[in-house]
Amino acid sequence: MNDLVGMKPAAAFVLTPKDTHYEICKQLLKANVDVYVEKPGTIKSSELYKLCEMAKQKQLVFMVGFNRRFAPLHIQGQKFVSGLAISSAFFQKTRQSSINMDIKDLLLEDAVHQIDMLRFYCGEAEVVSTVCLTERSQLVNLTSILALENVGYAVIAYTLQGGGWSETYPIHAPRNL
Numbered sequence: 660m661n662d663l664v665g666m667k668p669a670a671a672f673v674l675t676p677k678d679t680h681y682e683i684c685k686q687l688l689k690a691n692v693d694v695y696v697e698k699p700g701t702i703k704s705s706e707l708y709k710l711c712e713m714a715k716q717k718q719l720v721f722m723v724g725f726n727r728r729f730a731p732l733h734i735q736g737q738k739f740v741s742g743l744a745i746s747s748a749f750f751q752k753t754r755q756s757s758i759n760m761d762i763k764d765l766l767l768e769d770a771v772h773q774i775d776m777l778r779f780y781c782g783e784a785e786v787v788s789t790v791c792l793t794e795r796s797q798l799v800n801l802t803s804i805l806a807l808e809n810v811g812y813a814v815i816a817y818t819l820q821g822g823g824w825s826e827t828y829p830i831h832a833p834r835n836l
Contacts, residue, residue, distance in 0.1 A: 660683065660686055660687050663691070664686060664687070664690040664826070664827075665722060667690075668692055668701075669692070669693060670692060670693040670694070670720070671687050671692050671694055671695070672694070672695050672696075672697075672726070673687070673694060673695070673696040673697065674697045674726065675697075676768070677699050677701070677702055677767065677768060678762075680686075680696050680697075680699070680700060680701050680702075681697075681701045681703075681706040681710070683696075683708075684696055684700075684701075685709075685710060685713070686833055688710060688713045688714055688717060688719055688721065689713075689715060691719065692719070693719050693721070694710075694714070694721050694807060695720075695722045695724065695726075696721075696722070696723070697725070697726055698723055698724065698725055698767075698771065698784075699704055699721075699723070699767060700723035701829060703745070705793035720763075720781070722815050723781075725775045727772060727775070727776060728775070728779055730775075732759065733776070733779065736780065736828070737779055737780055738792075740780055740781075740814045740830055740832060743832035743833070744810070744811065744832055744833065745780075745781050745804055745809060745811045745813075745830055745831065745832045746805055746811045746812075746831050746832055746833065747811055747812055747813065747814075747830075747831045748777065748780065748781050748807070748811070748812075748813040748814070748828070748829065748831065749803040749813070749814045749816070749827070749828070749829045749830075750773045750776055750777050750813065750815045750816070750826075750828050751773075751794035751813070751814075751815075751816045751817075751818075751825075751827045751828075752770065752772065752773050752793075752816070752817045752818075752825075752826050753818050753821030753823060753824065753825045753827065754769075754818070754819045754821060754824055755803075755819070755820075755821065755822060755823060755824065765766060766768070766798075766799050766801075769817075770798075770817045772787065772820065773815045773816075773817060773826075776813060776828060777813055779809070780828065781807050781808075781813055781830070782807065782808045782809070783803060783807075783808050784806060784807050784808070784813055785806045786803055786805055787803075787804045787806050787812075788803065788804045789794075789801070789803040790802050790803075792824060798817075798819060799818070799820055800816075800817065800818045800819070800820070801802070801815070801816070801817040801818075802814065802815070802816045802817075802836075803815045811832075812821070
């Protein structure tokens with residue numbers, strides 16, 4: 660961390676495990692570095708408040724978000740479907756095995772990206788049904804069916820027995836070409 664701060668960057672992305680966010684962000688803000696931290700900003704809301712106050716006092720940018728929303732390919736895809744009445748969408752994330760200790764951590768650290776991508780591409784949605792399959796307190800599969808604002812439906816599928824690492828987002832909507 661000292662090497663990074665010594666380089667005097669104008670900004671830094673903090674994309675580390677959530678339990679490291681507070682200390683890393685605090686050090687960066689103390690060094691007058693603008694910070695973008697991947698969700699969740701911190702584990703405790705009191706720590707997040709302290710970081711916000713520190714950034715405000717130093718007039719620095721401190722932003723918590725999902726980095727996928729800023730990837731050029733996602734921005735282009737969202738523009739392509741913007742304004743269309745999406746009839747169906749499927750957000751699938753596949754992993755070989757669990758990368759987190761328990762279901763709560765897995766959802767907060769990894770599966771939540773599918774929910775955010777659904778909202779980014781399709782707008783708000785309401786859960787119709789969710790099924791979780793676990794083995795020894797480890798998430799194996801999570802599948803949710805959601806009703807979209809425009810009468811369409813979406814499915815979020817997250818599996819940890821897929822044999823590989825992939826993410827796909829097929830989105831279907833009528834389009835006059």
